[in-house]
Amino acid sequence: MSALDRYLAREILLPFGAGLLFLTQLLLATQLLSQGDVLLGAGASFRDLGLVCLDLLPHLMGYVLPVAFLLGAVVGVGRLAEDRELVALSAAGLAPSRLVRVPLALGALASAAALVLSLQAEPAGLRAARARLDDLIKRNVTSEVRSGTFFEEIPDVTLYAEKVQRDGWRHVLVSDRSDPAAPLLALAEGGKLRPAEGGTLELVLTRGEAHREELAQGEYVTARFRQGVIDVGVGQTLEERNRLVGSPFELTPGEIVRLARRADAATPPNPEEARRWRTFLHRRIAGPLALLAFALLAVPIAASRRGGRAFGYVATLLAVVGYYAVLRVGEGLSQRGALPYWLGPELANLACAAAGLAAIALTNRRGAGAVR
Numbered sequence: 001m002s003a004l005d006r007y008l009a010r011e012i013l014l015p016f017g018a019g020l021l022f023l024t025q026l027l028l029a030t031q032l033l034s035q036g037d038v039l040l041g042a043g044a045s046f047r048d049l050g051l052v053c054l055d056l057l058p059h060l061m062g063y064v065l066p067v068a069f070l071l072g073a074v075v076g077v078g079r080l081a082e083d084r085e086l087v088a089l090s091a092a093g094l095a096p097s098r099l100v101r102v103p104l105a106l107g108a109l110a111s112a113a114a115l116v117l118s119l120q121a122e123p124a125g126l127r128a129a130r131a132r133l134d135d136l137i138k139r140n141v142t143s144e145v146r147s148g149t150f151f152e153e154i155p156d157v158t159l160y161a162e163k164v165q166r167d168g169w170r171h172v173l174v175s176d177r178s179d180p181a182a183p184l185l186a187l188a189e190g191g192k193l194r195p196a197e198g199g200t201l202e203l204v205l206t207r208g209e210a211h212r213e214e215l216a217q218g219e220y221v222t223a224r225f226r227q228g229v230i231d232v233g234v235g236q237t238l239e240e241r242n243r244l245v246g247s248p249f250e251l252t253p254g255e256i257v258r259l260a261r262r263a264d265a266a267t268p269p270n271p272e273e274a275r276r277w278r279t280f281l282h283r284r285i286a287g288p289l290a291l292l293a294f295a296l297l298a299v300p301i302a303a304s305r306r307g308g309r310a311f312g313y314v315a316t317l318l319a320v321v322g323y324y325a326v327l328r329v330g331e332g333l334s335q336r337g338a339l340p341y342w343l344g345p346e347l348a349n350l351a352c353a354a355a356g357l358a359a360i361a362l363t364n365r366r367g368a369g370a371v372r
Helices: 003-034 046-082 085-091 096-143 235-241 253-265 271-303 309-335 343-370
Strands: 157-165 168-176 184-195 201-214 219-232
Touching: 003 046, 003 096, 046 085, 046 096, 046 271, 046 309, 085 096, 096 184, 096 201, 096 271, 096 343, 168 201, 184 219, 253 271, 271 309, 271 343, 309 343
Parallel strands: none
Antiparallel strands: 157 168, 168 184, 184 201, 201 219
16 A cells, blocks of 8 residues: 555545544434433433443444445545645646545445444344343333332233332232233232243232132132232333334344245245345345445545535535435335346445546546646
């Protein structure tokens, strides 16, 4: 690597790192606010907050890396243009296109890292974040029971405890309407909620009596117990509070391929579903490859910024918005079968790369006069 390449790489990496840090913090703050009722609940701690942030990082990087890289490359090369260093390089016989290989090399490295994040780290991180949020929701539910207050956050269950202590509740009333044909009313001296297998909670009651009305038979049953356990389903609560439930980005490439094959092998076959999954897989691949397409755009944008630094920022914003607009259009065309499932998600990369190559050729032909 020549001294010029190392110099340009340093100019790009500093704003790239700053943009990556800023945008990541911005997206993390957005995610945390959207789950604030869970992450800031009574059962959460700073450790839980930090672990959820770490789990979400690979997913957020898929959105942040391309934008931060394009911004860093435009700012880095643009700094050379503002200080007339590009004019000096052109006068020395180096065409502006000579600078493209540095953003391309950096883009290739970042793209390889982004592919690993998208196809391996992202599914694992999202699954860990979802499981952690599920656990927090259960702990919050347990911690939200207050003395002398009816608690109705669990579907079909009403809890009342005269006194809530660290080791449990005292003088507990439970109304369980999960089975409409046989509603249950339980009165107990003590009780508490604890996690159970299968993602549910168990309500453990001690020294009490249960009243169940069998509506179909017209019977009323009463029983005393020393210890009773009621399974409390919290599936609906988890789905309502955990925004990560059902995210397709949890799926690994192998799982996506199996879903597509399953749709093909269904009776009758479901080609639309299979095409949708295959398009989604290529969408996961197309995102990281955007760094290569953006690398081709960076030098022309920075080298022709007659409007000063503001031009570079505006052009970067327009390039990013245009890229994701074409990406969504191409993805929709592939899902409808208008384009092959591999082509639609790559349409934005191809269009961006073609625009970058055309702009590089134009900038190269104009020479030093293209740089103001």
